Amino acid sequence: VVWDLLNDARVGRRTAESFPLQSVVKLGIALAVYDAADRGVLELERPVALEQRDLVFGASRIADDWQRGARGPYRAGALIDRMLIESDNTAADVLYRLVHGKATINAVLARKGITGINVRTNEAGVRADGLAGRTFAKGGDNAGTPDAVASLLAKLQIGTLVSNRSRTRFMNALSASRTGPGRLRAGLPPATPLAHKTGTSGTRDGATDATNDAGIVLINGYGVVIVAFLNGARGSNRDRDAAIAGLARDVYAITRSALALRENHVALGRVRHRNACSSCTARRAHRRPDVPSARVERIEWHLDGVDRLRNLAGHHTSRRYVSLPRLQSIEPGGLGWRN
DSSP, X not given: OEEETTTTEEEOSSTTSOEXXXXXXXXXXXXXXHHHHHTTSSXXXXXXXXXXXXXXXXXXXXXXXXXXXXXXXXXXXXXXXXHHHSOOHHHHHHHHHHTTHHHHHHHHHHHTTOOSEEOOOOHHHXXXXXXXXXXXXXXXXOEEOHHHHHHHHHHHHHTOXXXXXHHHHHHHHHHTOOXXXXXGGXXXXXXXXXXXXXXXXXXXXXXXXXXXXXXXXXXXXXXXXXXXXXXXXXXXXXXXXXXXXXXXXXXXXXXXXXXXXXXXXXXXXXXXXXXXXXXXXXXXXXXXXXXXXXXXXXXXXXXXXXXXXXXXXXXXXXXSOOOOSSEEEEETTEEEEOO
């Protein structure tokens, strides 16, 4: 899914189909914890004691520290940061336990108007699925649609998901995420703001159940949600990551182009107003009259050329804004354009 929040326009492929989430499910866990904090049910700064059953080895520095004798306690807020920034599975399972598991998380998602995510187990359960060979097709993992994950991220960006305080912490943690540097992050120019969460399964018989990245990209200050899920993909880690990076690269280029058109459109409207307005005309009588008219000709020539190209492709240019130009669909090889 690619969702242009400025124009509330989205395109996608298989967007209502369920995919294995892997660690993208941690968005739902974080939401449940922040919701509990907003309602005064859970204090984020209170110490939390780890239990042996919380430990998930293999993708957890907290579990590794436990083995070396460093056993906390941790604060709930710090555990959210470890879960989202490092994708620490032990942190995720402690928080999963604190909010009373899948029933609470699914209920919070439903109350927030996010349908299409089904949390069925914690990270220890997902790891057990992988060790037993239970792929997503065989009932393993947690499930979610691209539309549902995009909805969660859009609500987070717009500010309707959690309180302002919780939103700031949530966004800061996602922005600091260190996982998946070859995916969405690799397709964007350096320093482009990106708040995202990745998810990755193991590879079995040459196929990888989940190679995921879902996030909010800020392009010239405007938010675009990108949710990329690859299920059953073959090829190396680098190849799968590159496919997601290519999507981000295309979205960034197209959105920058759209915003440039929008700014030119706004500038043209201002110039046309000055030419038609009697007050503006009277003021210009005391200035050099040739300068504004020359500027109008240059702007109109530029936009006329762009409009001709867009009309040939059957695209619409709004007077108020310009939506993502040419972007019509997402295909297996990347973005699709209308011929």
